Amino acid sequence: MIFIVVKFQTKPEWTDRWLEFVGPFTAATRAEEGNLWFDWSRSVDDPTEFVLVEAFRDEEAGAAHVGSAHFTQAMQDLPQALASTPRIINQTIDDTGWSELGEMAVR
Structure with a gap:
């Protein structure tokens, strides 16, 4: 699997509309046959970072x-x-998806 994490620093005037702006790109990527996931999060420390x-x-x-x-x-x-230019980590890993966090098993 190709596992990628990218950090995007938005201009303040784009921050509140970023997820709407990337919506079509997100939907099209999620529809690709080989896409496993494509998930956005927002930093709790910096509201302009996704x-x-x-x-x-x-x-x-x-x-x-x-x-x-x-x-x-x-x-x-x-x-x-x-x-600023996005920062990326791009790695090929020998896995097929998410695993459970054993140290925090919910019973």
Whole structure:
């Protein structure tokens, strides 16, 4: 699986509408056959920072995502709302999804 985490620092005037702005990109990515998840969160420490956690089945699915029309469009559209270049962690890991946190098992 390709596991990716990206931090986006938005311009203050874009912060409140960021999730709506990325909505079409999010929906199109989630509809990709090889997408496992594509989830946004907002930092509790910095309201202008959004964190994207995404995963793709394999290299082929990741390449299809980067080659898609909606990805290309997002790379053109999103920078206008950003205060800085996004920061990314992109790793291939030998797993297929989320596991339970054993140290905090709910009984």
